[in-house]
Amino acid sequence: MSETIGGEVVPSSTRLLDVDGEIDLMIEDLDLWYGDKQALYGVSLPIARNSVTSLIGPSGCGKSTLLRMMNRMNDLIPICHYDGKISMGETEITAKDADLVKIRKGIGMVFQRPNPFPKSIYDNVGYGVKLHTKPTGEELDAIIEKSLKRAAIWDEVSDRMHDLGTSLSGGQQQRLCIARTIAVEPDIILMDEPCSALDPIATAAIEELILELKKDFTVVIVTHSMSQAARVSDYTGFMYLGRLVEFGETDKIFSDPELELTKRYVTGRFG
Amino acid sequence: MKDIDKLQKRNRKLRGLTELAGSMGLAITGLIGLLFLGILIWQIAEPTFIEGERGEITAASESIPESNYRFKWDFPTVDENGKLYSDPVVVRFQWNDENGFHSHDVQINVIDTRQVKTDIYIDSNGVDQTEIEVGRKTNFNAYSSIRVPVSVEQISGPVPNADKTGYPSVNSFVITGDVHILLDDENEQVFQPMELIAWITLLILVIVLTWPIVATLKIIQKLKGRRTLIKLASYVLAGITFVVSDGMFVAAALGGICWIVSGVILYRIAEGIERLESLGRELSEPSRLKHSISDRDGVLMWSRMLLFTSALFIPLLIDIPFLTERYQDIFIPYASGIRAAFYGTIWVMLIAMFVSIPISVGAAIYLDEYAKPNRTTKLIQALVTNLAGVPSIVFGMFGLAIFVKQDGFGWGLGPSVLAAGLTMGVMAMPIIVLAGQEALRSVPRTLRESAYGIGCTKWEVTKDHVLPSAMPGMMTGTILAMSRIMGEAAPLVVIGATAMILFDPEPLAALNGGNVNFTVIPIQIYFWTAEPDHAWHSMAAAASIALICLLIAMNSIAIVLRQHFRKRLKS
Numbered sequence: 001m002s003e004t005i006g007g008e009v010v011p012s013s014t015r016l017l018d019v020d021g022e023i024d025l026m027i028e029d030l031d032l033w034y035g036d037k038q039a040l041y042g043v044s045l046p047i048a049r050n051s052v053t054s055l056i057g058p059s060g061c062g063k064s065t066l067l068r069m070m071n072r073m074n075d076l077i078p079i080c081h082y083d084g085k086i087s088m089g090e091t092e093i094t095a096k097d098a099d100l101v102k103i104r105k106g107i108g109m110v111f112q113r114p115n116p117f118p119k120s121i122y123d124n125v126g127y128g129v130k131l132h133t134k135p136t137g138e139e140l141d142a143i144i145e146k147s148l149k150r151a152a153i154w155d156e157v158s159d160r161m162h163d164l165g166t167s168l169s170g171g172q173q174q175r176l177c178i179a180r181t182i183a184v185e186p187d188i189i190l191m192d193e194p195c196s197a198l199d200p201i202a203t204a205a206i207e208e209l210i211l212e213l214k215k216d217f218t219v220v221i222v223t224h225s226m227s228q229a230a231r232v233s234d235y236t237g238f239m240y241l242g243r244l245v246e247f248g249e250t251d252k253i254f255s256d257p258e259l260e261l262t263k264r265y266v267t268g269r270f271g
Numbered sequence: 272m273k274d275i276d277k278l279q280k281r282n283r284k285l286r287g288l289t290e291l292a293g294s295m296g297l298a299i300t301g302l303i304g305l306l307f308l309g310i311l312i313w314q315i316a317e318p319t320f321i322e323g324e325r326g327e328i329t330a331a332s333e334s335i336p337e338s339n340y341r342f343k344w345d346f347p348t349v350d351e352n353g354k355l356y357s358d359p360v361v362v363r364f365q366w367n368d369e370n371g372f373h374s375h376d377v378q379i380n381v382i383d384t385r386q387v388k389t390d391i392y393i394d395s396n397g398v399d400q401t402e403i404e405v406g407r408k409t410n411f412n413a414y415s416s417i418r419v420p421v422s423v424e425q426i427s428g429p430v431p432n433a434d435k436t437g438y439p440s441v442n443s444f445v446i447t448g449d450v451h452i453l454l455d456d457e458n459e460q461v462f463q464p465m466e467l468i469a470w471i472t473l474l475i476l477v478i479v480l481t482w483p484i485v486a487t488l489k490i491i492q493k494l495k496g497r498r499t500l501i502k503l504a505s506y507v508l509a510g511i512t513f514v515v516s517d518g519m520f521v522a523a524a525l526g527g528i529c530w531i532v533s534g535v536i537l538y539r540i541a542e543g544i545e546r547l548e549s550l551g552r553e554l555s556e557p558s559r560l561k562h563s564i565s566d567r568d569g570v571l572m573w574s575r576m577l578l579f580t581s582a583l584f585i586p587l588l589i590d591i592p593f594l595t596e597r598y599q600d601i602f603i604p605y606a607s608g609i610r611a612a613f614y615g616t617i618w619v620m621l622i623a624m625f626v627s628i629p630i631s632v633g634a635a636i637y638l639d640e641y642a643k644p645n646r647t648t649k650l651i652q653a654l655v656t657n658l659a660g661v662p663s664i665v666f667g668m669f670g671l672a673i674f675v676k677q678d679g680f681g682w683g684l685g686p687s688v689l690a691a692g693l694t695m696g697v698m699a700m701p702i703i704v705l706a707g708q709e710a711l712r713s714v715p716r717t718l719r720e721s722a723y724g725i726g727c728t729k730w731e732v733t734k735d736h737v738l739p740s741a742m743p744g745m746m747t748g749t750i751l752a753m754s755r756i757m758g759e760a761a762p763l764v765v766i767g768a769t770a771m772i773l774f775d776p777e778p779l780a781a782l783n784g785g786n787v788n789f790t791v792i793p794i795q796i797y798f799w800t801a802e803p804d805h806a807w808h809s810m811a812a813a814a815s816i817a818l819i820c821l822l823i824a825m826n827s828i829a830i831v832l833r834q835h836f837r838k839r840l841k842s
Contacts, residue, residue, distance in 0.1 A: 073720065078644070105726035115717040117736060120565065127735070128725035159550055160562030162543075177721070184725055 019048040019235060024188055024218045025070060025107075030084030030094075032065060034077070039065050043084075043244045045237055047188065052210060052219045054229040054250070057239035058265070063222045066239070067190050070220065071107040072100055088187070105132055108181035112193045114173035116165030116180070121157050124165040124176055128184040143183060150216075151179035152209050171202025178209065182217065189213065191221040195228065207232050226266055230254050238262045361426040364398055368417055376426060378402040390414060393421060465512040466526030470578070470585045473529045476536045477574050480567065483560045488544065495541045495548075505534020519590055525581035532574050539564050572835045576828070594817055598773050599795075609814050611772045612795040615688060616757060616821075618778045619791055622692025623756055627699040628749060634700075635707030635745070640733055659701035667762030670694025675766055686767030687787035688778045694762050699752040706748020710741035743836035750829035754822050760793035770798040792818045 025047035032040035039062050047053050047070075055063040065074065072093060074080045086093040093103055105128075116124050125144045129135060135143060144161075148154040153175040157168070165176055174194060181189055191210070195203040210219055210232045223229050229236055230250060237247040238257075246253060246262045257263045360379040365372070375398040377391060382404050389403035391413040415421050479487045494501060509527035516523035543564040561567060583589045590596075597608025634655075642648040674690035677683035684690040714737050722732040769788045776789035792814055799811035 071724070073723065076720065076723065101726045101728055103726075104724060109720075109724035111717060111720060111724070113717060115715075115721040117718070117721065118740060122565075131731065132726060159547065159559055161546070162565045162567070163562045180721075180725060 019046050019051075021051070022049040023047065024049040025086065025088050025093075025220075027066075027070070028085045028087075030066070030069065030082065030086065032062075032069065032074070032080065032082040032084075035079040039242050040069075040082070041242045043239075043242075045244055045247060047218060047220055048235060049218050050214060050216075051234040052214050052221060052232050053235040053237065054233035055220070055222045055237045055239060056224075056226060056229050056265070057245075059224075061239040062242040063237075063239045064192055066244075067192055067220060067222050068109075070188070070190055071104050071109055072098070073104075073109065075100070105184055106186050107188045107190060108184065108186035110174070110177050110181055110189065110191045110194050113197050114170055114177055116168070116173050116176050118164060118166055120162045121165050121168070121176060122161040125179050125183045128180060132184055147179045147183035148176075150182055150213070151175045152205065152212070153179060169202075171198050171205060174198060174202070174206060175209065178206075178213075182213070186217065188218045188220065191219065193222055193224060196224060203228075226254075226268065238265060240265075363426050364393060364413070364421055366393075366417065366421040368395065370395065373397060376401070380404045382406055393417060465508070465515065466522050466529075466585050469508070469512060469526045469529035469533065470581055472533045473536075473574060473578055473581075476533050476540075477571065477578060480536055480540065480564075480571055480574075483558070488540075488560065491537065491540050492544055494537065495545050498538050498541050501537045501541065502534055505530050505537075508534075519584065521595075522581075522584045525577070525584055528577060529581055529585075532570075532577055536570060536574060539567070539570060568835065568838070572831065576831060591817075593813065599771050601771070607810060609792060609795055609817065611775060612790045612792045612814070613817075615768075615776045615789040616791045618688045618776055618789070619692045619695055619763075620753055620757060622689060622778065623695035623699055624749075624753060626693055626696030627703060627752070631700045631703035631749075632707055632745060635704045635711060636733060636738075638704070639708050639711040640729070640737070655701050655704050659705055661701075662761075663698060663759050664761040664765060666694055666698040667765030669697065670762060670766050684781040685787045686769075686789075687781035688776050688789045689781045691763055691766055691768065691789065691791070692778075694766060695756045695759065698759070698762065699749075699756055702752040702755070703745070703749050706751070707741065707745045710744025710748070711737060713744060714740045743833045746836075747829050747833050750825055754825050757822060757825070758793055758818065760791070760797050763791055763794055764797075768794040770794075792821075 023046045027043060027045040027047075030040055030043045031038065043062075043066060045053075045066075055066065057063050068074045069082065070086060070093070074082070082094070084094065088103075088106065091103070091106075092098065093107075117127065119127065122144060125147050126140055129140060129143050145154065145158075148157065153172060156172060157163075157176075165173065168176060174197075178189075178194075195206050198206065207228065210221065213219055214234075221229075221233065233250045235248065236250045236253040238245050238253060238261075240261060246257055246259050248257075253262065254266050257266065360381065361376055362379060363374060363376050365374045367373070377398055377400055380402065384406045387404060387406040389400060389405065391403065392399045393413060393415040395417055413421075479491070509530040512526045512530060513523050516526070540560070543560050546563045547559060564570070593608045594613045595608075595610055598610050599607040638648065638652060638655075642651075670690060670693065673680055674682050674684045674693050675686055682690075684693075718736055718740060719732055722736045727735070768790045770790065772788050772790055774786070777785045777787075779785070780787045796811045796814045796818070799807045799814065802808070
């Protein structure tokens with residue numbers, strides 16, 4: 001089944017696609033509306049464990065919305081409502097009575113603009129840990145050190161732990177946000193264009209970090225940069241006008257996509 | 272293209288003009304404000320007397336030392352031939368000192384020759400003259416070497432009684448008239464050295480914290496591992512300062528706080544040094560220490576504020592008897608103070624704060640964060656917005672009906688401090704709610720998202736992230752509302768604040784059956800200006816200055832806090 005929208009032929013709903021290995025998060029037939037305007041049309045997407053899945057597509061195609069749906073961040077927008085199912089193992093994320101705190105602890109998020117809390121670096125990382133577990137002072141110190149080291153920022157901040165997190169540079173702030181996210185030991189990390197506000201050097205550092213994080217976490221990343229998706233991700237989903245048009249291994253999407261539309265997008269001829 | 276250029280140019284000009292007009296307007300407003308303040312100060316230094324056309328005694332006090340009076344015999348009455356026929360003027364000097372009440376009359380004979388005069392000297396034995404001769408239009412002085420204010424009253428003589436001509440009669444013209452009314456630096460207070468040492472310690476520590484140097488840090492380094500001891504020592508020292516002090520209460524309290532804050536600073540520095548050492552860093556780079564002291568900016572801000580405030584009371588020995596020691600004296604204006612009114616104001620403010628802040632902040636959070644945006648919420652919002660614009664006297668009527676009166680819905684608190692505080696609290700609520708909502712709305716969405724993103728509940732997001740970020744705005748709104756309350760007289764007139772009381776107001780009198788009477792500074796000013804005696808008018812001016820100083824202090828605290836938090840959020 002396919003239909004024509006805006007002069008392009010797109011499949012009316014995505015087929016469920018298999019990925020290698022275990023599936024961490026499963027999205028099935030997700031429709032989403034902002035008020036009367038539909039933003040997602042029957043999206044289905046599997047997220048494989050310990051892999052990087054990237055979502056690409058032109059602006060306004062719904063990739064950030066889809067990402068924010070994965071930890072129910074869209075609930076903060078009052079006019080947003082949805083239909084469909086997202087499940088993470090046994091837990092159904094889209095359930096009405098779902099425990100949002102538990103879900104968001106398990107699915108951390110890094111945002112487009114670095115947004116550390118206006119607290120000290122120490123408290124930035126320690127806050128979430130203190131919230132979910134009740135560590136002793138030494139345990140907390142150890143967790144914070146470990147998280148900062150994993151986020152590759154320890155060397156830069158180890159002697160200024162009580163400076164404000166907001167006093168760091170943009171790239172450092174973003175890595176601090178990543179440290180804050182991984183400190184609570186999530187299963188999945190969602191990244192919403194984490195490098196769009198950063199310079200090339202900071203971007204390279206973050207990309208390297210993503211590849212490193214893959215060993216312990218499952219990463220889903222929304223990006224505008226095709227080259228970034230190609231560099232860091234194992235699976236790529238291409239979205240267009242609220243539909244997941246094509247999904248597959250990154251190599252295949254970039255070298256030999258099934259649809260003409262995808263090919264034109266990844267080669268930079270539109271979007 | 273050309274037209275667009277022209278337009279842009281004109282636009283730029285217009286914008287420039289608007290900018291200029293705006294800044295000029297602001298500058299003029301500021302200047303007018305300064306002018307008014309100047310007039311106030313001038314009024315207290317040189318009271319303006321209503322000048323009679325005929326004979327009249329005027330008193331002025333241009334830069335005369337304390338308790339000295341200058342008299343001028345102006346326009347004595349003359350007959351058709353230009354000869355004087357005025358009766359002698361009798362002036363009565365009165366004062367109260369440790370030897371009891373003194374009353375001395377001096378007869379002033381006015382003669383025709385100008386520049387002839389005799390000065391009067393007042394000491395503890397009395398007045399050195401009983402009869403003097405003074406030429407017409409000649410200034411003469413009364414010098415006083417005693418410490419207490421002396422009142423001067425004209426007993427007899429050609430004061431224009433004014434019944435026929437319409438000039439008011441002046442029967443008393445007392446003036447000591449300088450800042451001595453407000454401030455007292457007579458050094459009567461005995462300061463314990465403990466307070467001064469506390470202040471100096473804090474000063475040194477603030478300097479160390481502001482510019483850390485290796486040499487000073489080496490000394491503090493020796494204290495590491497004894498952090499509990501530092502804390503304990505500061506508490507003990509504070510206690511000692513407070514107990515052994517027999518000077519001013521304010522100075523003792525501030526000295527105690529100085530000790531505690533010094534302890535906190537030392538504790539934090541020692542902690543920072545330990546942290547640096549555990550990382551294997553050397554002390555040779557003291558600038559690194561800046562970054563390892565927890566909340567250094569906050570500590571610095573609070574201790575600087577404390578240092579500044581206590582500087583007035585500890586090293587400068589400023590005492591303000593006008594505010595905190597003297598009650599109103601019914602007969603002698605310059606022996607009066609606003610103690611009762613000052614404490615009344617403080618109590619009303621405290622009760623108003625206690626009532627309004629929790630409710631209003633809660634309401635603001637509920638309306639902005641929790642309430643669903645439905646019709647009821649919108650209605651409440653509109654009502655709150657309108658309430659902020661309701662004239663204060665209406666709140667006075669509300670307070671009268673609900674808090675003061677017994678019948679109907681009334682709580683029957685009577686015209687008491689409690690009723691006044693509750694009324695003022697109700698008046699402040701809409702202002703604080705609106706300021707709080709504004710502050711909450713200005714918290715960036717990204718901050719909420721990042722907090723939700725690591726798994727906070729709604730309450731945790733509000734309590735740990737949104738509220739601290741909205742704090743500067745809320746605090747500013749609150750302090751501004753409190754300043755407004757402080758200067759408000761209208762609702763309290765309705766409630767029934769008294770013109771004059773000779774005891775400290777009891778905050779809970781309405782509940783335990785004490786004397787409910789109270790007054791506040793604005794009311795005191797209002798009643799003093801209504802007195803016929805001019806001397807009370809300069810007292811009203813003095814009270815105004817005291818009120819303005821209190822307001823400036825409160826607003827400065829608001830500004831400092833706001834800047835501090837803003838820097839923290841923006842940096």
